[in-house]
Amino acid sequence: MEHAIVRFVNEELLGGNGPRVTADDEIVLDGTVDSLGVTRLVDFIETEFKLAVPAQDVTIDNFRTITTMAAYVRTRQESAATT
Amino acid sequence: MDFGFTEEQERLRTEAVEFARNELASDLVARDAESGFDRELWRRCAEFGILGSNVPTEYGGQGRDVVTTVAIMEALGYGCPDNGLTLALNGQMWAVQEPIQQFGTEEQKERYLPLLISGGYGAHAMSEPASGSDTFALETTAEKTDGGYVLNGRKTYIGLAPVCDVALVFAATDPTVGRWGITAFLVEGDASGLTKGGNQPKMGLRTGPFGDLVLEDCFVPDSARLGPEGAGASIFTNSMDWERSFIFASHVGSMARQLDDVIQYARTRRQFGEPIGKFQSVSNRIADMRLRLETSRLLLYKAAWLLDSGDAAQLYSALAKLHLSESFVASSSDAIRIHGAKGYVSEYGVERDLRDALGGVIYSGTSDIQRQVIARLMGV
Structure with missing residues (x-):
């Protein structure tokens, strides 16, 4: 999961140019991914992992790094599986 | 379909x-x-x-x-x-x-x-003296205190601000993390520390009150927070999907009314022995007005259909906002040209539509910003 998000950020958001991000980089705080990039990232997560990301879940706790994004997705998937 | x-x-x-x-x-x-x-x-x-x-x-x-x-x-x-x-x-x-x-x-x-x-x-209070297109560069702060928050700052160019019973106010609860530290609050119009400015004169849309909101040590309880702390930017972005998609819904109706009016006028106003609609310089303008109306409707209802379906609409809201606002300006200008001097004087209200339309290319994100959003969301 982390690998897919890292690849999306590096290839799609950053266009394969410049330094490549890792799963633990704080990409939304250091300016690597800006507001419109966050929108595309959320769209990607929703499509790739087949879940809806409500606006109130788009917080720094869930989106600080790709690792925290993946943890959020797993939590949502587990929650969906148990309901 | x-x-x-x-x-x-x-x-x-x-x-x-x-x-x-x-x-x-x-x-x-x-x-x-x-x-x-x-x-x-x-x-x-x-x-x-x-x-x-x-x-x-x-x-x-x-x-x-x-x-x-x-x-x-x-x-x-x-x-x-x-x-x-x-x-x-x-x-x-x-x-x-x-x-x-x-x-x-x-x-x-x-x-x-x-x-x-x-x-x-109800007022939607985001813009500030130093943050317009740079939306999330807020200076209004919300400091956590016992049982609530204390808000300080100034919101500018806010529709319904002078009369609001409640305002949706966006403020920084953690200014160190930019957009990720913005939180939304519902501030009641009679809250202590909230001052509602007077109606600010403007070029058009004059019959809708509009002005500033000033927050000075304005305490709101925890129950006034809309959504979690730090989710304000996402809530704002979501609210813009709706506002940009539909704030021109009634202006599309205005464009339809304009079209009916110019058709009637072009049929009855005679110059050089003929109705002016017989001249291509006039009829071409009317054809363009119809085209703008139809394309505006398509974008408006596509956005509505998407949001009814629960789908993401940010791209379509930007497309709709850009096209509808620019179309209303262009068609309002054409309506004045077709009516000639009668369109220019205030008495008949034709010129008012153009004054009303021009604000649309600025508020809720300028046309330039919409083009940026559209391009970026396509991966450009």
């Missing part, structure tokens, strides 16, 4: 046009000249069910879907030439009531939705 309205939607549209013509007729030229907001017209719109159209019935609304509500708002604009009033209605519905519906606690919904749809006033 079906481009038609249902019988029920057609009935509601007809009723909305009749309501607008019968109940919202007023001395608009005079009120425009004096920037007069008519609370009685707002009350009638609430009573007719305009404000509650897509609010769930448990909160007193009509519970209609988005497409139907947009169809009603378009019809309202067709029957009511008061663009300042219809813009204010749309602003409250899509940028205040909708976020409360989506992100509010049950207590917040029960407290504010019945108030707003029954004729109360």
Whole structure:
């Protein structure tokens, strides 16, 4: 999961140019991914992992790094599986 | 694919046009000249069910879907030439009531939705002196304290601010993390420390009140927070999907009314022994106005359909906002050219549409910003 998000950020958001991000980089705080990039990232997560990301879940706790994004997705998937 | 309205939607549209013509007729030229907001017209719109159209019935609304509500708002604009009033209605519905519906606690919904749809006033307060297109560069702060937050800052160019009963205020709870530290609050109009500025004179849309909100050590309880701390930017972005998609719904109706007017005028106004519509310089303009109306409708209802379906609409909201606002300016200008001097003087109200339209390329994100959004969301 982390690998897919890292690849999306590096290839799609950053266009394969410049330094490549890792799963633990704080990409939304250091300016690597800006507001419109966050929108595309959320769209990607929703499509790739087949879940809806409500606006109130788009917080720094869930989106600080790709690792925290993946943890959020797993939590949502587990929650969906148990309901 | 079906481009038609249902019988029920057609009935509601007809009723909305009749309501607008019968109940919202007023001395608009005079009120425009004096920037007069008519609370009685707002009350009638609430009573007719305009404000509650897509609010769930448990909160007193009509519970209609988005497409139907947009169809009603378009019809309202067709029957009511008061663009300042219809813009204010749309602003409250899509940028205040909708976020409360989506992100509010049950207590917040029960407290504010019945108030707003029954004729109360709601303001969406984001812009500040130093943050316009750079939306999230907020200087308004919300400091956590016992049992709530203390807000300080100034919000500018806010629709319905001078009269608001509640304002959706965005403030920085953690300024060190930029957009990720923004939080949304519902601040009541009589809150201690909130000052509502007077109606600020402007070029157009003069019949909709507009001004500043100043927050000075304004305490709000924890229960006033809309959504989690730090989710304000995402809530704002979501609210813009709705506002940008539909704030021009009634202006599309205005464009339809403009088109009817210029067709009638081009058929009856004679120059050089012929109706002026026989001259291609006039008829070409009318054809362009029709094209703008049709393309505007397609984008408007595509966005409505997407949001009814629960799909992401940020790209389409930007497309709709850009095209509808620019089309209203272009068609309003064409309407003046077709009417000639009669279009230029204030007496007939033709020129007012252009003044009303020009604000649309600025508020809710300028046309330049919409183009940026569109390009970036396509991966450019």
